Amino acid sequence: xxxxxxxxxxxxxxxxxAGLPFQHPVSNMPAQIISYVILVENPGYASISKSIGFEKLxxxxxxxxxxxxxxxxxxxxxxxxxxxxxxxxRFEKKKDGHPDFKHKTTQEALWxxxxxxxxxxxxxxxxxxxxxxxxxxxxxxxxxxxxxxxGQHMKALQLYDRMQAKHVSPDKFTFIPILKACAIVGAxxxxxxIHEHIARSGxxxxxxxxxxxxxxxxxxGSIAEACGVFYKMPEHDVVSWSAMIMGYAKCGQGxxxxxxxxxxxxxxxxxxxxxxxxxxxxxxxxxxIEEGRLVHKQIxxxxxxxxxxxxxxxxxxxxxxxxxxxxxxxxKEMPRRNVVSWSAMIMGYxxxxxxxxALKLFRWMQHEQVKPDKLAFLxxxxxxxxxxxxxxxxxxxRLVIQRQLQSDLHVGSSLVDMYSKCGSIEDARKVFDSMPxxxxxxxxxMIGGYALHGLAKDAFLLFDRMCQEGVELDNGTFVSLLxxxxxxxxxxxxxxxxxxxxxxxxxxxxxxxxTCMVDLLGRSGLFDEAxxxxxxxxxxxxxCVWTTLLGACRLYGKLQMARRIAKRIFALETVL
Numbered sequence: 001x002x003x004x005x006x007x008x009x010x011x012x013x014x015x016x017x018a019g020l021p022f023q024h025p026v027s028n029m030p031a032q033i034i035s036y037v038i039l040v041e042n043p044g045y046a047s048i049s050k051s052i053g054f055e056k057l058x059x060x061x062x063x064x065x066x067x068x069x070x071x072x073x074x075x076x077x078x079x080x081x082x083x084x085x086x087x088x089x090r091f092e093k094k095k096d097g098h099p100d101f102k103h104k105t106t107q108e109a110l111w112x113x114x115x116x117x118x119x120x121x122x123x124x125x126x127x128x129x130x131x132x133x134x135x136x137x138x139x140x141x142x143x144x145x146x147x148x149x150x151g152q153h154m155k156a157l158q159l160y161d162r163m164q165a166k167h168v169s170p171d172k173f174t175f176i177p178i179l180k181a182c183a184i185v186g187a188x189x190x191x192x193x194i195h196e197h198i199a200r201s202g203x204x205x206x207x208x209x210x211x212x213x214x215x216x217x218x219x220x221g222s223i224a225e226a227c228g229v230f231y232k233m234p235e236h237d238v239v240s241w242s243a244m245i246m247g248y249a250k251c252g253q254g255x256x257x258x259x260x261x262x263x264x265x266x267x268x269x270x271x272x273x274x275x276x277x278x279x280x281x282x283x284x285x286x287x288x289i290e291e292g293r294l295v296h297k298q299i300x301x302x303x304x305x306x307x308x309x310x311x312x313x314x315x316x317x318x319x320x321x322x323x324x325x326x327x328x329x330x331x332k333e334m335p336r337r338n339v340v341s342w343s344a345m346i347m348g349y350x351x352x353x354x355x356x357x358a359l360k361l362f363r364w365m366q367h368e369q370v371k372p373d374k375l376a377f378l379x380x381x382x383x384x385x386x387x388x389x390x391x392x393x394x395x396x397x398r399l400v401i402q403r404q405l406q407s408d409l410h411v412g413s414s415l416v417d418m419y420s421k422c423g424s425i426e427d428a429r430k431v432f433d434s435m436p437x438x439x440x441x442x443x444x445x446m447i448g449g450y451a452l453h454g455l456a457k458d459a460f461l462l463f464d465r466m467c468q469e470g471v472e473l474d475n476g477t478f479v480s481l482l483x484x485x486x487x488x489x490x491x492x493x494x495x496x497x498x499x500x501x502x503x504x505x506x507x508x509x510x511x512x513x514x515t516c517m518v519d520l521l522g523r524s525g526l527f528d529e530a531x532x533x534x535x536x537x538x539x540x541x542x543x544c545v546w547t548t549l550l551g552a553c554r555l556y557g558k559l560q561m562a563r564r565i566a567k568r569i570f571a572l573e574t575v576l
Contacts, residue, residue, distance in 0.1 A: 072116035079110060080124055086110075087139070137168050145177045153181040157190055164197075172203045179212040188220040195229075207233065211240035218247025238272050246278035249285065257282035258291060271302070273310050280313040289321035296330075305333075312340050319348030339373050347379040355387030362396075374405060381414040390422035397431075407435065413442040420449025444476045451484035456493070459484035473505055475512070482516035486523060494520045511537070515545045522552025527561060543572045 079086055079101060087102045099109035111117065140163045147156035160178050163170065175198055182191035195213060203209045210233040217226035230244045241264045248257035261279050264271065276299055283292035296314060304310050311334050318327035331345045342365045349358035362380045372380070377400055384393035397415060405411045412435040419428035432446045443466045450459035463481055478501055485494030498517050501507045514537050521530035530549050534541050546569050553562035
């Protein structure tokens with residue numbers, strides 16, 4: 001081998017030696033090229049290309065590449081000498097100018113319809129066996145996996161369909177990434193079709209494929225099909241257990257998720273971070289704080305309490321179970337926090353009615369120089385609204401503008417709500433009018449703001465404009481509208497809209513709407529009508545609706561009725 005190679009060319013993205021001294025890689029490679037791959041194509045000719053942490057020696061046949069002096073005929077002879085070293089792109093070309101064949105290593109290109117192509121090539125191509133020229137499923141698998149890895153899930157599904165159209169048989173390495181793509185985009189029908197292909201291929205018994213099927217069905221919301229696959233699997237790994245637990249938790253079947261977690265532990269399968277996240281979600285949905293604390297202990301024992309994702313789920317679980325102290329303890333003990341951690345903790349204080357504490361935490365977040373994201377802004381704006389902290393709200397508004405989030409629908413709606421609840425209806429309307437587009441949440445927030453300030457006429461005018469612009473109404477819109485009539489004492493208008501909800505606007509009245517009506521009637525001194533509204537409700541009255549009427553009794557000094565209602569409330573809370 002030459003020790004002082006001179007004048008070699010650039011071949012593709014590989015740097016050929018140009019005056020750099022080097023030795024044989026098996027003996028002593030100099031320090032200046034230790035991070036390069038040495039490519040020895042034949043004695044006396046070498047190339048080097050960048051590598052990451054390792055060196056590799058290739059011994060190959062004749063050297064050729066882009067810029068080589070090989071003629072078209074020589075390249076075609078090289079092609080026919082070993083077609084397996086070339087990609088067949090004839091049927092996959094996205095543009096007419098793309099080559100028909102491409103070398104897998106050198107990227108050398110060949111065109112059939114070229115002026116330099118020898119006449120004998122087409123004849124030889126006609127006799128070439130299809131299995132040699134056709135791409136293998138390995139090639140398809142690589143492309144599908146790469147698309148999924150890059151987040152191009154729909155393109156991966158389209159490529160899988162083309163693979164089927166060309167009658168290329170998929171294998172487990174095809175099914176695993178394509179099922180992941182189905183799970184992420186929620187392509188349930190596509191997933192079912194792939195399940196049929198899996199069953200025909202015999203891969204259904206494979207634990208990895210089975211786990212991906214369970215995960216796909218669970219994430220697509222078909223918990224029954226996920227369960228069917230899970231219990232047919234001859235064996236389960238931590239992935240299939242975790243997928244099933246997470247599926248139950250997300251579908252609101254927290255008790256089944258906890259029961260499955262117990263079965264998993266009895267089977268001596270070690271939980272991972274995904275398992276714990278699913279179990280914590282189940283505890284949160286059930287408000288099962290004692291079970292959550294036991295899971296927390298297991299997480300500490302496993303060493304996963306330092307995992308950022310798991311720790312954030314612990315905060316969320318404790319908040320939803322009503323223990324902000326436990327949530328704050330987890331928050332303080334975290335070795336590192338991200339914006340999700342801060343947002344979850346701030347929103348936790350807001351949900352439990354501790355707006356001032358939430359604002360204090362936000363100031364701490366600012367001191368730590370953590371940049372708020374959209375969720376953090378939504379949390380702290382809710383805190384400002386609950387604490388009626390107008391100045392802090394204006395400061396947050398300025399931060400929102402700096403981060404260019406003021407045009408976001410959810411952030412804009414939260415700003416409207418914050419200004420309304422902080423007593424600045426003018427600022428609320430300015431934000432509303434400046435929003436490029438408004439959804440039903442923004443409209444409802446503004447109507448609710450007018451209702452809070454007793455501006456029933458303004459609320460109704462905005463509602464009328466909302467209907468004219470064809471905005472789809474929801475339950476919250478009528479809660480705000482009924483509140484407007486309540487605060488202005490306009491009983492007739494309130495009763496009219498309540499009775500028009502279903503026949504005119506197609507909105508089914510909920511318990512919250514009935515509570516608004518009881519409040520409206522009670523504040524107007526119509527106690528018999530208010531009590532009749534409660535007793536004629538299509539649901540069993542809760543303590544909240546009775547408490548609303550109790551407040552009106554105290555306002556008007558109706559002591560006898562107040563005592564009777566208080567006994568009802570006590571009986572309800574005793575049962576609970």
